């Protein structure tokens with residue numbers, strides 16, 4: 552596997568923003584992932600993992616060390632067992648591939664997965680989910696186990712953690728660290744719903760009408776505060792259309808910040824801070840970011 556130098560990360564993020572990675576690789580197998588980690592260790596470089604790059608804000612100064620981008624580390628299989636569809640996916644498998652599996656079997660998880668970009672591993676890290684009252688609607692509901700690769704004391708180990716060993720929170724999971732998620736086991740009862748494809752189509756149509764999916768973004772920037780909606784709070788402060796450089800609070804959905812073409816990470820961050828300050832002033836709510844900041848700030 553080639554370890555490249557000075558790779559611009561913007562093209563690996565859905566915001567299309569970010570400086571260079573000092574070093575960068577795209578593993579396709581578990582051996583490649585290990586090779587990257589070993590290389591970084593031998594060369595005393597820190598490691599940052601990327602999934603689909605759909606929930607990260609990468610600094611304009613880039614990321615020091617080695618970025619291991621997992622999007623080619625993909626593969627998925629399924630079988631029917633004990634009345635369930637059991638699916639195993641490598642971390643870099645696109646959620647859309649997982650969606651296809653559940654859709655083919657006419658099972659309910661297809662519905663929430665249809666709203667989620669990025670990879671399976673990133674879905675576990677973020678406990679990705681949708682606001683609608685679908686069942687299931689978050690990753691933790693379909694995950695059975697997670698395999699984590701660790702490199703400690705000069706050796707690799709792989710730990711398989713059951714769902715109950717992981718702490719699942721709103722748009723975040725922990726308890727599986729340290730390490731990198733390499734494989735995920737998921738399942739859902741084989742109770743067919745023949746309307747699932749129609750439901751996916753209507754949910755997609757609704758999403759298209761409400762979200763600026765034609766512009767680079769990272770989806771919702773802020774977590775919904777307890778009992779409220781971040782988008783409503785931002786909108787009520789008149790912030791739709793607020794812009795610094797090419798980073799703009801979307802006119803279509805107030806919890807999205809879109810890149811109008813040449814936005815810098817600093818512009819996005821300045822918009823985020825302005826939104827936080829304004830919302831706090833008018834409603835006393837302190838909005839927390841959902842997006843993960845990576846690199847040198």
Ligand SMILES: Cc1cc2nc3c(=O)[nH]c(=O)nc-3n(C[C@H](O)[C@H](O)[C@H](O)COP(=O)(O)OP(=O)(O)OC[C@H]3O[C@@H](n4cnc5c(N)ncnc54)[C@H](O)[C@@H]3O)c2cc1C
Nearest residue numbers: 602603604605606669670672673674677679680732769770
């Ligand atoms: C248009 C749009 C709509 C969106 N809508 C939603 C939505 O409705 N609901 C929702 O929850 N999210 C939504 N998102 C956000 C995003 O898609 C999810 O959070 C997604 O699960 C992130 O997955 P990813 O593979 O892109 O992760 P990345 O953005 O690549 O990474 C996220 C974090 O996980 C870490 N990471 C990634 N993979 C691994 C791994 N294998 N092991 C260890 N660490 C890892 C990264 O270092 C980073 O810290 C949306 C994004 C966009 C662009």
